[in-house]
Amino acid sequence: MGRGSNGQSRLVVIGGDAAGMSAASQARRHKSSAELEILALEAGEHTSYSACGIPYFVAATVPEAQDLVVRDPATFAHRHHIEVRTRCEVTKIDLDRRVVRTAHADGSAGEEPFDQLMLATGALPRRPDLPGADAEGVFGVQTLTDGIELRAEIEERAPRRAVVVGGGYIGLEMAEAFLQRGMVVDLIEALPEPMSTLDPDMGGLVREALREMGVNFHPNTPVTGFEAPEGRVRAVHTAGGGHEADIVVLGLGTRPNSDLARAAGIAIGPTGGVAVDARMRTSAPGVWAAGDCVETFHRVSRAPVAIALGTHANKQGRVAGDNIGGGYARFPGVVGTALTKVCGLEVARTGLNEAQAHRAAYMFDTVTVESSTRAGYYPGAGAITVKLLAERGSGRLLGGQIVGCENAGKRIDVLATALWNEMTVADMAGMDLGYAPPFAPVWDPVLIAARKLAERR
Amino acid sequence: MGRGSNGQSRLVVIGGDAAGMSAASQARRHKSSAELEILALEAGEHTSYSACGIPYFVAATVPEAQDLVVRDPATFAHRHHIEVRTRCEVTKIDLDRRVVRTAHADGSAGEEPFDQLMLATGALPRRPDLPGADAEGVFGVQTLTDGIELRAEIEERAPRRAVVVGGGYIGLEMAEAFLQRGMVVDLIEALPEPMSTLDPDMGGLVREALREMGVNFHPNTPVTGFEAPEGRVRAVHTAGGGHEADIVVLGLGTRPNSDLARAAGIAIGPTGGVAVDARMRTSAPGVWAAGDCVETFHRVSRAPVAIALGTHANKQGRVAGDNIGGGYARFPGVVGTALTKVCGLEVARTGLNEAQAHRAAYMFDTVTVESSTRAGYYPGAGAITVKLLAERGSGRLLGGQIVGCENAGKRIDVLATALWNEMTVADMAGMDLGYAPPFAPVWDPVLIAARKLAERR
Numbered sequence: 001m002g003r004g005s006n007g008q009s010r011l012v013v014i015g016g017d018a019a020g021m022s023a024a025s026q027a028r029r030h031k032s033s034a035e036l037e038i039l040a041l042e043a044g045e046h047t048s049y050s051a052c053g054i055p056y057f058v059a060a061t062v063p064e065a066q067d068l069v070v071r072d073p074a075t076f077a078h079r080h081h082i083e084v085r086t087r088c089e090v091t092k093i094d095l096d097r098r099v100v101r102t103a104h105a106d107g108s109a110g111e112e113p114f115d116q117l118m119l120a121t122g123a124l125p126r127r128p129d130l131p132g133a134d135a136e137g138v139f140g141v142q143t144l145t146d147g148i149e150l151r152a153e154i155e156e157r158a159p160r161r162a163v164v165v166g167g168g169y170i171g172l173e174m175a176e177a178f179l180q181r182g183m184v185v186d187l188i189e190a191l192p193e194p195m196s197t198l199d200p201d202m203g204g205l206v207r208e209a210l211r212e213m214g215v216n217f218h219p220n221t222p223v224t225g226f227e228a229p230e231g232r233v234r235a236v237h238t239a240g241g242g243h244e245a246d247i248v249v250l251g252l253g254t255r256p257n258s259d260l261a262r263a264a265g266i267a268i269g270p271t272g273g274v275a276v277d278a279r280m281r282t283s284a285p286g287v288w289a290a291g292d293c294v295e296t297f298h299r300v301s302r303a304p305v306a307i308a309l310g311t312h313a314n315k316q317g318r319v320a321g322d323n324i325g326g327g328y329a330r331f332p333g334v335v336g337t338a339l340t341k342v343c344g345l346e347v348a349r350t351g352l353n354e355a356q357a358h359r360a361a362y363m364f365d366t367v368t369v370e371s372s373t374r375a376g377y378y379p380g381a382g383a384i385t386v387k388l389l390a391e392r393g394s395g396r397l398l399g400g401q402i403v404g405c406e407n408a409g410k411r412i413d414v415l416a417t418a419l420w421n422e423m424t425v426a427d428m429a430g431m432d433l434g435y436a437p438p439f440a441p442v443w444d445p446v447l448i449a450a451r452k453l454a455e456r457r
Numbered sequence: 458m459g460r461g462s463n464g465q466s467r468l469v470v471i472g473g474d475a476a477g478m479s480a481a482s483q484a485r486r487h488k489s490s491a492e493l494e495i496l497a498l499e500a501g502e503h504t505s506y507s508a509c510g511i512p513y514f515v516a517a518t519v520p521e522a523q524d525l526v527v528r529d530p531a532t533f534a535h536r537h538h539i540e541v542r543t544r545c546e547v548t549k550i551d552l553d554r555r556v557v558r559t560a561h562a563d564g565s566a567g568e569e570p571f572d573q574l575m576l577a578t579g580a581l582p583r584r585p586d587l588p589g590a591d592a593e594g595v596f597g598v599q600t601l602t603d604g605i606e607l608r609a610e611i612e613e614r615a616p617r618r619a620v621v622v623g624g625g626y627i628g629l630e631m632a633e634a635f636l637q638r639g640m641v642v643d644l645i646e647a648l649p650e651p652m653s654t655l656d657p658d659m660g661g662l663v664r665e666a667l668r669e670m671g672v673n674f675h676p677n678t679p680v681t682g683f684e685a686p687e688g689r690v691r692a693v694h695t696a697g698g699g700h701e702a703d704i705v706v707l708g709l710g711t712r713p714n715s716d717l718a719r720a721a722g723i724a725i726g727p728t729g730g731v732a733v734d735a736r737m738r739t740s741a742p743g744v745w746a747a748g749d750c751v752e753t754f755h756r757v758s759r760a761p762v763a764i765a766l767g768t769h770a771n772k773q774g775r776v777a778g779d780n781i782g783g784g785y786a787r788f789p790g791v792v793g794t795a796l797t798k799v800c801g802l803e804v805a806r807t808g809l810n811e812a813q814a815h816r817a818a819y820m821f822d823t824v825t826v827e828s829s830t831r832a833g834y835y836p837g838a839g840a841i842t843v844k845l846l847a848e849r850g851s852g853r854l855l856g857g858q859i860v861g862c863e864n865a866g867k868r869i870d871v872l873a874t875a876l877w878n879e880m881t882v883a884d885m886a887g888m889d890l891g892y893a894p895p896f897a898p899v900w901d902p903v904l905i906a907a908r909k910l911a912e913r914r
Contacts, residue, residue, distance in 0.1 A: 018899070053834060053894045067834040310899050311892035332887040339891035348891055377510060377524040407867070412891045413901075414870045420888050421878035430789040431877050434796035434805055434869045435768035437510045442475070442767045444870075 009036055011324060012100055012114035014090045014260070016042030017049065018310050019291025020120030021071065022317025023324060024082045030325025033081035039112060040082060041102060043089040046144045047073055052310050054147035055170065058154070059177035065148050093117065093264035095284055116286045116324055119261055119274060120317065123254035123292035123308040128165075132226030137233035138248045141170055150249070154181055159246030162186070163236045165223050167194030170251035172206070172342040175215050178247075179343065185215045186243045188236065190222045195347055197338060198401050199354045201368065202387055205403040209345040218243075254308045256293045269295040271306040278330040280320035288324060290316035290331075297333035300351050300398055300419060301360040307334060336399075337416045339409050346409030350416040351399025352389065363392040367453040371445035373407045375437035384408040386449040388415070388425060395424035395454060400446075407439075414446050426454040466493055468781060469557055469571035471547045471717070473499030474506065475767050476748025477577030478528065479774025480781060481539045487782025490538035496569060497539060498559060500546040503601045504530055509767050511604035512627065515611070516634035522605050550574065550721035552741055573743045573781055576718055576731060577774065580711035580749035580765040585622070589683030594690035595705045598627055607706070611638055616703030619643070620693045622680050624651030627708035629663070629799040632672050635704075636800065643673045643700045645680060645693065652804055654795060655858050656811045658825065659844055662860040666802040675700075711765045713750045726752040728763040735787040737777035745781060747773035747788075754790035757808050757855055757876060758817040764791060793856075794873045796866050803866030807873040808856025809846060820849040824910040828902035830864040832894035841865040843906040845872070845882060852881040852911060857903075864896075871903050883911040 011027060013020040024038050040047070046069060053068040062068065073084035087105035094101065099111045125142040127133055137159075139150045153159070162178040164171050167189035178185045187194070187210065193203030194210065194217065210217045218240060226248065227235040235242045256273035267283035269275040273295030274282055280290050291313035295304040312334060322329035337350040357364050366389050374381035382405030389398040400415035402408055418428050428450035435442060443451075468484060470477040481495050497504070503526055510525040519525065530541035544562035551558065556568045582599040584590055594616075596607045610616070619635040621628050624646035635642045644651070644667065650660030651667065651674065667674045675697060683705065684692040692699045713730035724740035726732040730752030733739055737747050748770035752761040769791060779786035794807040814821050823846050831838035839862030846855040857872035859865055875885050885907035892899060900908075 050832060050834070050894065050899065052892070052899075053832060056835060056894055061836060062834045309892065311901075312889075314899050315887065332884070334889045337889045337891050339893045339896055341893070341895050350889070350891070375507060375510060377507070377519050378513060379518060407864070410864070410867065410891055410896050411870070413868070413903075414874050416889050416891065417871050417874040417878075420884075421874075421880065423878065427789070427877075430772065432791045432794045432807070432873050433768075434794050434807075434867055434873065435509070435766065436796045436798070437507065437513055438798050439796055439867050442507065442509075442771050444768075446870075 008034060009115040010113060011036055011038045011116045011118060012112050013038065013040040013118040013120060014100065015120030015122055015291070016040045016047035016084050016086065017051070017120065017122060017291070018313035019317035020118060021048040021076065022314050023118045023120065023288065023290055023321035024076070025080055026318045026321025027325040028080050028082060030322065030327055036325070038082045040076070040084045041088045041090055041100070041112070042084060042086045044143050044145055045086050047071065047076065047084050047086065049144050050310060051142070051144070054141050054144060055173035055177045057147050058141070058151050058174070059180045060151070061180065065144060068144060090260060093260055095264055095287070116288065118320060118324065119282065119287065119289035119293055120291045121257040121260060121293040124257045125250065125254050126252040127250060128223060128252065130223065130225045132228040132233065135226055135228030135233045136231055137228070137246065138226060138250065140250050141174060142254070153247060157246070160184060161244050161246045163188060163243050163245040163248045164251060165236065165248065166251035166253065167191070167217070168196065168251060168253060169338065169340045172340055172347070174249045174251055175210070176342045179213060179215065186218060187215050188218045188221050188223060188238055188243065190220070192219050197349055197353065198347070199387065202385065202401045202403055205385055206345065206347055210342065213343045254292065256295065256306045258293050261289065261293070269304050271295040271304055273304070273306040279323045280316055280331060281323070288320045290320045296331065299333045299335050301356060303360065305334070305336065307336065309338065335416050335419045337412060339412055341409060344405055346402070346404055346406065348402040348409040348412035349400070350412050351397065351419045353399055353401065354389065357389055357398050362398055364389045364398055365392055365453060365456055367449055367456060369445060369449045369452060371448055372441050373405055374439060375441050378437045380406070382406065384411070384445050386445045388449045388453050390425045390453050395426050397423055397425055397428065411446055424454070425450040429454050465491060466572040467570060468493055468495045468573045468575060469569050470495065470497040470575040470577060471557065472577030472579055472748070473497045473504035473541050473543065474508070474577065474579060474748070475770035476774035477575060478505040478533065479771050480575045480577065480745065480747055480778035481533070482537055483775045483778025484782040485537050485539060487779065487784055493782070495539045497533070497541045498545045498547055498557070498569070499541060499543045501600050501602055502543050504528065504533065504541050504543065506601045507767060508599070508601070511598050511601060512630035512634045514604050515598070515608050515631070516637045517608070518637065522601060525601060547717060550717055552721055552744070573745065575777060575781065576739065576744065576746035576750055577748045578714040578717060578750040581714045582707065582711050583709040584707060585680055585709065587680060587682045589685040589690065592683055592685030592690045593688055594703065595683060595707065597707050598631060599711070610704060614703070617641060618701050618703045620645060620700050620702040620705045621708060622693065622705065623708035623710065624648070624674070625653065625708060625710060626795065626797045629797055629804070631706045631708055632667070633799045636670060636672065642671070643675060645675045645678050645695055645700065647677070647679045649676050654806050654810065655804070656844065659842065659858045659860055662842055663802065663804055667799070670800045711749065713752065713763045715750050718746065718750070726761045728752040728761055730761070730763040736780045737773055737788060738780070745777045747777045753788065756790045756792050758813060760817065762791070762793065764793065766795065792873050792876045794869060796869055798866060801862055803859070803861055803863065805859040805866040805869035806857070807869050808854065808876045810856055810858065811846065814846055814855050819855055821846045821855055822849055822910060822913055824906055824913060826902060826906045826909060828905055829898050830862055831896060832898050835894045837863070839863065841868070841902050843902045845906045845910050847882045847910050852883050854880055854882055854885065868903055881911070882907040886911050
């Protein structure tokens with residue numbers, strides 16, 4: 001193998017963000033530039049940035065967009081001998097000729113040959129197919145460019161009323177950002193509760209907290225259109241009436257951006273993500289994929305899932321890069337851990353929620369306990385609610401959800417680690433977790449929940 | 458079995474704190490007062506209080522001593538039908554006659570018969586056998602009464618210079634308390650670094666932080682005596698010179714208070730703690746023990762250890778109570794997790810440190826990584842250092858230590874859970890831990906450490 005007469009081969013990476021650049025960097029650790037030429041093609045302007053940080057940049061909690069950029073193209077070129085071309089969109093993958101076709105910002109087109117190809121095309125935001133959805137003042141927060149434009153709008157036009165469509169992670173984080181910017185915030189959700197990756201009872205705690213923070217939360221409220229009389233949004237119309245808006249953010253989730261792969265005949269899985277094996281190989285020889293564009297193995301449901309999250313993208317990209325470079329690495333799958341905060345409320349989940357457990361054909365019991373983040377007498381102790389699901393009979397932990405004040409959320413890691421190890425709640429109840437009054441009550445909330453669920457069964 | 462003519466049997470509990478009252482309460486859940494009479498005898502004045510909270514009461518972070526008391530004797534009597542006698546010391550256990558001999562505060566003595574006996578005699582503070590160690594102004598912080606006397610001394614005499622002897626958990630917490638009280642603090646430690654349950658390199662981080670907080674830390678400094686010309690302490694003498702002191706606290710650790718059991722012929726283990734099996738049975742039929750007075754199984758070293766910690770006492774007491782009440786429960790052992798903070802510094806450890814791993818005949822590799830508690834660009838991100846030990850060959854995690862700013866310490870729970878499950882560092886490196894910028898960098902510090910140690914091997 002190897003295109004050049006000198007035995008050098010060529011890796012082309014489509015997508016210059018977390019997965020793509022992790023793969024490129026890791027491949028470089030295995031192979032020198034004399035052995036492997038690496039070219040990364042990025043449709044946008046920025047490489048290797050923290051997309052998860054965009055809401056905090058919009059809030060001005062993070063001062064500069066540049067703060068979110070981990071490495072820029074010049075750094076990749078100089079330190080890693082990886083060429084990155086931004087504003088370079090790949091329009092087609094030709095597997096027979098082993099080239100990708102490119103379109104550049106200046107209107108020109110080209111072709112780039114590859115020996116190995118790394119797909120890291122990310123996710124596409126879901127946009128409602130509704131009148132006015134592309135009006136001025138309606139924003140997504142998918143890319144850093146989106147975030148920069150949104151913040152510029154806030155700082156230039158000083159909008160007073162924000163409408164956030166979608167009550168998931170991005171919706172909550174943007175609601176927080178707009179509150180911090182001093183705006184009136186309406187949060188519109190089609191389902192009965194926010195945070196639909198939680199069970200509705202736990203989502204209800206988030207709803208109550210949102211109201212206390214001053215967010216106008218509108219459940220069961222599908223959006224029907226956007227009023228934009230002169231091309232600029234003025235209101236959001238819903239089944240329950242209109243909501244005035246100087247600015248609108250869409251947080252309706254994402255889908256894997258697998259269109260290029262599909263068009264090239266690369267296998268797509270049931271979730272719409274590129275199908276990969278544990279080494280991040282696609283169905284096409286020499287073609288790898290990682291990050292938001294792929295689907296991945298869920299260790300509890302044993303089914304493929306598409307989860308857009310930077311931490312998975314980084315790990316998967318690293319695994320792909322190891323394998324591309326001639327090493328051996330496997331991505332072990334996920335347990336569906338996710339974590340966010342909105343003002344003083346922390347929200348976390350891992351494993352399967354009730355609906356997911358039903359779908360995965362588990363019978364299960366649940367427990368919900370209310371406890372305290374610290375010893376009750378210690379200043380700053382606050383409420384934490386922990387819900388656990390365990391398989392009936394075996395008592396195996398299937399999932400957990402946490403809603404609470406500061407220091408509540410990261411406790412999800414204990415549940416994620418327990419899930420990883422297929423622990424039973426009875427075994428969990430005896431665990432030797434860290435105890436001291438500033439950190440936990442003498443029975444950690446996680447242990448109380450596990451014990452109560454073990455006793456119930 | 459059963460003493461009374463009506464088939465009622467009698468449980469006597471020696472020690473009315475965490476282990477004893479947990480056992481009593483749990484036994485009561487199984488057996489009504491018609492079936493089981495329960496009498497708890499407590500030498501001190503208080504029952505069922507958080508001993509771990511005493512430093513925070515001394516600091517006045519916790520306003521009232523009563524805040525630390527979970528349940529008082531009246532509550533036990535009314536709600537649980539458990540009789541508690543305070544200021545009632547047990548002076549002898551007579552296994553042949555199945556009675557305990559008691560001595561009361563008023564000088565009277567008595568005997569109490571039992572069918573089952575629960576030993577929850579706690580730990581005794583190590584006191585140096587040095588001149589002046591019992592002078593006025595020299596305090597322990599073992600019991601709530603100690604804490605009340607110490608706080609009264611501070612509030613009545615307004616001492617300006619405090620000397621803390623011993624740089625372990627209690628020593629650090631008392632140093633914090635005295636700083637918060639506005640005192641000049643000297644912390645005297647016989648070993649080279651504070652926190653000897655950490656390896657010296659990690660202890661060194663604690664030492665540096667103590668100095669930054671304004672604590673005068675004196676390593677390698679054995680105490681040689683206490684200067685108390687008129688019965689009140691005025692200075693602490695050490696191998697390295699004298700230190701003026703208006704008040705002195707001894708934090709030299711504890712030993713299991715197993716003297717009564719030993720005198721009764723009950724088996725004592727190699728650590729000096731009462732030997733118990735997983736059901737918390739001692740060598741004597743019908744005699745149980747739990748809490749700081751027992752030794753317990755360490756799941757990593759597979760050797761008995763004596764660890765005085767409220768969370769173990771509660772769990773073990775509960776196990777004993779289940780079994781006393783006719784149920785079936787086992788205490789699964791510990792992995793040696795401990796956690797504290799001193800001002801802004803959080804310190805945590807679990808499993809074996811290097812010296813302990815050597816003693817347990819493990820060959821091992823270590824890694825130490827410096828990372829950030831949050832995404833680097835997120836406000837409040839601060840330093841965290843994670844050290845891991847893994848067995849050579851297998852890569853099995855043997856222990857971990859964490860020193861860092863706020864939000865660093867409780868991450869020890871991931872390591873404790875991994876140890877519980879005998880995970881390898883390679884398996885840990887792939888775990889799906891919670892990620893969001895306010896909570897962690899995209900690679901959690903724990904994952905980075907596991908990955909680097911897995912790569913090194």
